[in-house]
Amino acid sequence: MTERSSTQILGDRLLLTASPHLKSPDSTPKIMWNVVGSLVPVVVAAIFYFGPSAIAVMLAAIAGALGVERIFGKKKSLWDGSAAITGILLGLCLPAGMPLWMAFLGGAFGIAFGKLVFGGLGQNPFNPALVGRAFLQAAFPTAITTWPSTQMEWGAWRGANFTAPLLTGEAPDVITAATPLGLWKFEGEVTDLLSLMMGNTGGSLGETAGILILICGGYLALRNYLNWRIPVGIFATVFVFSEILYLINGEAFPPPFFMIFSGGLMLGAMYMATDMVTSPVTNLGAWIFAGGIGILVVLIRVWGGLPEGVMYAILLMNALVPFINRATQPRVFGHFPEKKVKEAEA
Amino acid sequence: MWDKLTFSHGVHPSEHKDLTEAVPIRRMPFPEEIVLPLRQHAGKPAKLLVKVGDRVERGDKIAEADGFVSVPIHASATGKVVGIGWWPHPDGTMAEAVRIRLEKFSPQIPRPRMIPKWEGLDPQQVVAAVQKGGVVGLGGAAFPTHVKLLPPKDVAIEMLLVNGAECEPYLTTDHRTMVEYPDRVWYGVRIMMKALGVGKAVIGIEKNKPDAIEILHKAKPEDLNADVIGLTVKYPQGAEKMLIKAVMGREVPSGKLPMHVGAVVQNVGTIACIAEIFETGLPLIERVVTVTGPGVNKPGNLLVPVGTKIKDILTFCGGIKDNVTEVISGGPMMGAAQPDLEAPVTKGVTGIVALTSKESRPREVYSCIKCGHCLDACPMFLNPTLMGSLAQVARYQEMADRANLWDCMLCGACSYVCPSNIPLSQMFGLAKYQLGRLRRKETAA
Numbered sequence: 001m002t003e004r005s006s007t008q009i010l011g012d013r014l015l016l017t018a019s020p021h022l023k024s025p026d027s028t029p030k031i032m033w034n035v036v037g038s039l040v041p042v043v044v045a046a047i048f049y050f051g052p053s054a055i056a057v058m059l060a061a062i063a064g065a066l067g068v069e070r071i072f073g074k075k076k077s078l079w080d081g082s083a084a085i086t087g088i089l090l091g092l093c094l095p096a097g098m099p100l101w102m103a104f105l106g107g108a109f110g111i112a113f114g115k116l117v118f119g120g121l122g123q124n125p126f127n128p129a130l131v132g133r134a135f136l137q138a139a140f141p142t143a144i145t146t147w148p149s150t151q152m153e154w155g156a157w158r159g160a161n162f163t164a165p166l167l168t169g170e171a172p173d174v175i176t177a178a179t180p181l182g183l184w185k186f187e188g189e190v191t192d193l194l195s196l197m198m199g200n201t202g203g204s205l206g207e208t209a210g211i212l213i214l215i216c217g218g219y220l221a222l223r224n225y226l227n228w229r230i231p232v233g234i235f236a237t238v239f240v241f242s243e244i245l246y247l248i249n250g251e252a253f254p255p256p257f258f259m260i261f262s263g264g265l266m267l268g269a270m271y272m273a274t275d276m277v278t279s280p281v282t283n284l285g286a287w288i289f290a291g292g293i294g295i296l297v298v299l300i301r302v303w304g305g306l307p308e309g310v311m312y313a314i315l316l317m318n319a320l321v322p323f324i325n326r327a328t329q330p331r332v333f334g335h336f337p338e339k340k341v342k343e344a345e346a
Numbered sequence: 347m348w349d350k351l352t353f354s355h356g357v358h359p360s361e362h363k364d365l366t367e368a369v370p371i372r373r374m375p376f377p378e379e380i381v382l383p384l385r386q387h388a389g390k391p392a393k394l395l396v397k398v399g400d401r402v403e404r405g406d407k408i409a410e411a412d413g414f415v416s417v418p419i420h421a422s423a424t425g426k427v428v429g430i431g432w433w434p435h436p437d438g439t440m441a442e443a444v445r446i447r448l449e450k451f452s453p454q455i456p457r458p459r460m461i462p463k464w465e466g467l468d469p470q471q472v473v474a475a476v477q478k479g480g481v482v483g484l485g486g487a488a489f490p491t492h493v494k495l496l497p498p499k500d501v502a503i504e505m506l507l508v509n510g511a512e513c514e515p516y517l518t519t520d521h522r523t524m525v526e527y528p529d530r531v532w533y534g535v536r537i538m539m540k541a542l543g544v545g546k547a548v549i550g551i552e553k554n555k556p557d558a559i560e561i562l563h564k565a566k567p568e569d570l571n572a573d574v575i576g577l578t579v580k581y582p583q584g585a586e587k588m589l590i591k592a593v594m595g596r597e598v599p600s601g602k603l604p605m606h607v608g609a610v611v612q613n614v615g616t617i618a619c620i621a622e623i624f625e626t627g628l629p630l631i632e633r634v635v636t637v638t639g640p641g642v643n644k645p646g647n648l649l650v651p652v653g654t655k656i657k658d659i660l661t662f663c664g665g666i667k668d669n670v671t672e673v674i675s676g677g678p679m680m681g682a683a684q685p686d687l688e689a690p691v692t693k694g695v696t697g698i699v700a701l702t703s704k705e706s707r708p709r710e711v712y713s714c715i716k717c718g719h720c721l722d723a724c725p726m727f728l729n730p731t732l733m734g735s736l737a738q739v740a741r742y743q744e745m746a747d748r749a750n751l752w753d754c755m756l757c758g759a760c761s762y763v764c765p766s767n768i769p770l771s772q773m774f775g776l777a778k779y780q781l782g783r784l785r786r787k788e789t790a791a
Contacts, residue, residue, distance in 0.1 A: 014687075015672045015706060016438075018772040020679040020758030022359050022515065022705065026719075026765045028712040080712060122713035122766075227718070281718035281731050332750050333587065333726040334600035 028121075031225045031276075032081030038216045039088050039271070045212050046205035049150045050096035053158035054205050060100040061132075062087030064107025072116050082121050086110055089129035089271055092206025093264055093311070094136070097148045097159015102140055106132040126318045127278045130311050137311070147202040149177035177202030180262040181307040184254050196261040203263065210261040217270030226274040229286040234269040235260055237294025245302065253302060265297060268310035278318045285321075285328040292317045351550075352578035353588040355725045357759045359515045359581055359679065361554060365645045366518045366638045371526055373649045374662050376423050376448055380653035381690040382408060383435050383443040387482040388489045389415030396444060400427045405456040405628055408444055417480045417490045422631035422651035424452040434689035436656070436675035438682040443690070446653070459627035464537050469495075472541040476620055479629040480693070485509060485520075485584065485613030486676050488694030491620070494612065495541050497605045503544050504608035507593060508535060508617055510551040510558065511577055511584035514677025517697045519634040520614050522647045524551070524558040527618055528565035534621035535572060542610055547572040549614065550593050554579045581679060582757040586611045588725055600753050615696075635691055637663045639678075641670035641700030650691055656698055657687040672701045679758045712766035720760035720770060726753050730760035730770045737773035742781050751777055 046054040065087030070078055077083070087107050094103055110132025115124040136144050148158035152175055179202050180191035195201050199208030206213070221228040238259050245253035259265070273279060273293055280289050293313045300309025331337070385391035392409035402408055402421040409419040425448040433443035462475045477492035497503055508531075512520040524531060535547050551559050553576040562574045577583055577592050587598045589611060596607040604611050619630055631652055638645040643664030650659060656673065660666050666673070674681040675695045691698070720730035733749045736742075745751040754774050761771040 013671075014683065014685060016683050016685050017672070017707065018769070018775055019674075019676075019681055019683075019756075020761050020771060021672055021674055021681070021683065021699075021701060021707060022678045022762060023707040023767060024357070024359070024763050024765075026763070027708070027710075028715055028766045031715075031717070031765055082715075120713065122715045224719075276715045276717040279716075281716050281721055281729070283718075283722070329729060330721070330727040332600065332728060332753055333591075334597050334602070334753060335750070336597075336599065 029080045032085060034223065034225050035085050035220060035271070036081055036088065038220050039085075039092075041212050041216055042092065042206055042209065042267075043088065045199060045209040046092060049199060049208055050148065050158055050205060051152070051154045051156060053096040053148070053161055056100055056161050057094055057096060057098050057103045057205065058088060058091030060103035061091035061094065061107040064104035064109075065090065065111045065128075065132075068108045068111040068116065072112065074120055077120060080121060083111055086115070086128045086132070089206075089267075090132045092267060093129070093133050093204045095144060095147050095159070095204055097146050097161065098143055099159075099163040100161050101163070101165040102136060102143055106136040109135045122277055124277060125321065126315055127272050127275050130272055130315050133311055134315060147176055147179050147182075147204075149175040149202055150200055150208070151175065151177070179203045179207070179307065180258070181301065184258070184262075185301075185307040190254060190258055191262065193257055193261060196258065206267045207264050210266045213266045213270050217274075220274075226270070226276075227279065227283070227286050229283055230274045230279060230290045231269040233287050233290025234265070234273060234294045234297075237291045238265065238297055241295060241298045245298070259298065259301070263301075263308045264310040268314055269293070272310075273314050273317070278321060280321050280324045280328065282325060282328040282330060284330070285324040288324050288328065289317050289321065292320065351575060351592045352580055352583065353591040353725055355723055355727065355759070356580040356582060356588070357723045357762050358579075359762060361579075362516050362638075363518050363521070363554065365516065366636050366647055367521055367555075369518075369522075369646045371522050371634055371647045371649050374654065374659065376454060376651060377654050377658040378448060379428075379655070380423055380425070380446050380448065380651055381433050381443045381655060381688075382419055382422070382446065382653040383433065383441040383690065383692055384409050384419065385435070385441045386419060386488060386652070386692040386694065387417055388487060389413075389493075391442070392416060392419045394430065394442075394444070396427050396430075398427050398430055401425070402427065402446060403457060404454050405459065405631060407629075411477060415490055415493055417477055417482055417492070418629070420480055420629045420631050421446060422653050423448050424454055425449050434684075434686040436682065436684065436689045436692055436695050438685065456628060461627040462624055464540070464624045469541045469543060472537060475623065476541070479620075479623040481616065481619055481623065481630050482693050483613050484615035484619060484633060484693065484696070486680065486694055486696050488692070491612065491616055494605075494610055495538070497610070501605050502608060503542055503605060503610055504546065505594065505610075506535065506538055506542055506544050506547040507589060507604075507609050507611045508547060508549040508614050509584055509586070509589055509611055510549050510555070510614040511589060512555070513552060513579075513581045513584040514679050514681075514696070515581075516638045516699050517636045517677050518638070518647055519636045519696050521555050521558055523615050523618050523634055524555070525561055528561045530618045530621045530625070531562065531614060532565055532567055532570065532572075533625070534617035534619075536567070536570060537620055537624055538612060538617060539570075544610070545571055548593055549574045550577050550589055551575070552577050552579045552583055581759065582725060582755075585725065585755060585757060587755070600750070630693060633691070633693060633695075635659065635695060636697035638697060639674075639700040640705060641666050641673075641702045643667065652693055653690045655688055655690050656684060659691065659698060660687065660700070666700050667702065669702045670700045671703045671706045674699045674701065678705075679762070680756065708767055711768055714766055714768060717765060719763045719765065723759040723763045725757065725759060726750075726755065728754055730774075733774060733777075734768055734770045737770075737777050742777040745774075745777050746781060751781070754778075
């Protein structure tokens with residue numbers, strides 16, 4: 001008789017929700033923290049190449065992002081992991097010698113003006129990490145293009161990391177190295193592919209180990225935490241476009257594999273362009289979005305004034321996402337284009 | 347070739363059918379009291395024929411069909427009518443119902459009945475017998491079966507499609523019916539083909555039920571132009587439109603019915619039920635119900651009289667565990683959570699699923715991160731992201747105008763995949779309800 005009473009008592013505490021009553025195990029924080037986790041190898045590689053400076057710069061950027069999210073964001077929004085991603089990604093696209101206060105400011109600006117002003121998670125049109133970086137690029141053009149070499153002693157600081165805000169500090173002895181893209185653009189020199197893939201070149205913290213980013217992003221794609229169509233589309237467009245240019249004039253234009261593995265393209269294609277919030281929701285839209293980024297990257301790199309164009313390419317395409325979404329709505333089941341209906345009736 | 351028999355999009359919830367798929371159907375003893383709501387089918391509720399104090403016998407009509415889209419309701423046990431009034435309905439609402447207190451020592455044997463000889467009847471008479479038997483779709487929607495059997499003259503029906511997909515997680519009623527009563531299924535198919543005047547029938551079964559596919563294959567009568575087809579395991583494979591797409595490769599146009607593409611879809615349980623009418627003469631007064639879920643002590647497949655209270659069924663199945671949070675009538679994807687376990691099993695209840703806090707949806711809802719997973723899940727190719735953002739600000743009319751709300755069949759695939767746990771499908775159901783209410787108000791004014 002105990003069971004019988006259990007069914008009666010239960011009536012008071014039964015959940016009353018509308019169907020469906022089941023939920024897939026995926027959740028937004030789970031996706032976000034998986035992205036963070038997948039970035040760990042990339043972060044480790046950055047530390048391997050750039051020593052304590054890498055740790056300091058990334059921590060500063062993360063602190064800026066988390067700090068602003070904590071103060072101005074929604075309650076508990078720190079725990080959804082999205083601000084942490086912004087901080088890490090921003091840190092990864094800064095040079096190791098960046099003064100820490102600038103990195104901190106970039107993280108804070110990215111979250112505040114790239115995300116929170118629009119209403120927080122899910123509402124922002126632009127990738128917050130790239131907004132932060134664009135701000136730094138505009139405000140401190142020299143600091144953000146001073147690339148320390150990977151060849152320094154591991155424990156050494158790679159630049160004026162500890163300059164006080166708004167003061168020009170004494171820079172320690174830093175061996176700088178041009179980035180592969182800078183080398184190509186200004187010297188006409190093409191870095192060999194192996195160095196590019198292994199990351200043994202000058203550049204931002206996360207610009208280096210191309211092959212590692214590919215593997216980490218591949219993991220996310222396998223778990224459906226990023227839309228594989230976006231990186232594949234970007235790589236394909238960049239490859240085809242630069243291959244055509246290379247075939248036309250091998251002297252004036254860089255080889256396609258160099259284009260794919262140099263600069264921020266790998267990190268941008270895998271982690272920035274695939275930001276769910278700022279990329280299209282339709283799969284056709286994802287292809288268009290990726291194609292647009294690929295073309296813009298090549299255009300800016302080859303004909304623009306800057307050696308690198310991934311950041312602006314993604315930000316520009318971010319702006320088009322609402323239009324892409326509207327234009328690429330799939331045909332609803334059971335709805336047929338008017339032309340076809342007329343044909344069928346005729 | 348069969349590998350591709352499916353529709354696009356859809357989701358893959360864990361099936362959990364292993365709890366009951368090997369448990370044979372058994373009859374549950376008669377309870378002390380049964381409750382028969384007058385609204386057990388889509389369409390107009392039945393018209394009451396009895397009054398308090400009347401004695402009814404098993405199989406007697408207690409309410410008659412009120413119009414064409416309606417069916418009669420029969421007493422599922424012998425007893426005395428002790429009350430007529432509002433009672434909890436398994437769809438989560440209240441409905442007018444007849445309460446019958448069973449005679450303690452009644453043998454519950456129905457009085458001898460005329461068994462219609464279907465061979466001698468013309469299609470109209472077969473259909474009339476189906477309506478007289480109170481038959482409705484047993485797959486969950488409970489749409490009166492005879493309505494589907496009388497297509498207007500200007501549409502040509504090519505195929506009878508028997509739905510054995512049973513894509514809802516946990517449920518195994520159709521599975522057990524197919525495994526245990528293959529001959530009855532084929533007998534029903536034969537009758538239905540005659541009633542519809544079609545030359546071809548196909549039984550579609552998800553491939554997670556290989557035994558059912560094999561047994562039906564073996565039991566197939568030689569002379570019948572029919573086939574058994576294995577379908578990809580995917581939710582909502584058992585939705586009419588998805589089944590037609592999978593088997594026939596045709597899309598039912600928006601706002602149209604399966605008959606407009608030449609198909610009539612019937613649930614396999616309904617088919618078996620029709621066969622039973624012509625075997626025994628008994629109307630639809632009992633049905634198979636899967637009682638399952640991690641919260642049930644002894645899960646199983648039961649043959650219960652229509653009107654048996656959920657409470658009594660759960661008690662018969664060893665009661666429910668202490669950590670149960672939800673009791674659902676129907677499957678967990680489209681069924682209704684029960685506020686009151688006094689509600690009876692009606693003709694359309696396919697299962698009773700008790701979920702615990704582990705399976706229930708989490709409470710926390712996050713912002714939409716535009717991941718697009720819902721677009722990839724929606725079998726109707728709608729944009730739940732857009733519809734959800736409109737629903738959140740109650741712009742229901744816009745949802746219908748801009749986002750094809752009326753094509754949504756509330757299968758719940760979008761809510762299932764949403765990582766932010768946004769109750770999309772739930773909001774769409776609300777939107778449809780609100781729009782419908784508005785429309786009714788306008789027509790009334």
